[in-house]
Amino acid sequence: MNNWQEQWKTNVEKTVEQLTKNTPFAEMGQNAKAFFTSALQKLDVVTREEFDIQVAMLARTREKLDALEKQVAALEQGLSNK
Secondary structure: OOHHHHHHHHHHHHHHHHHHOOOOOHHHHHHHHHHHHHHHHHOOOOOHHHHHHHHHHHHHHHHHHHHHHHHHHHHHHHHHHO
């Protein structure tokens, strides 16, 4: 799990624990903890840093693709002029 996921999980756990402490709902709190842990692990999420890295990589790839498309167009133009 990512750092923010761990923090979120910890915050939820603490909140549920505080709300259910010394009540008949304590067992429900344990079940809620297991539920949230399971649900969080199933989420397919990335950190903002990972997202930003992918955006930058995609931008560089787009620039390279544009340059290659221009080269191909120039080569095609050169071939059609012969």
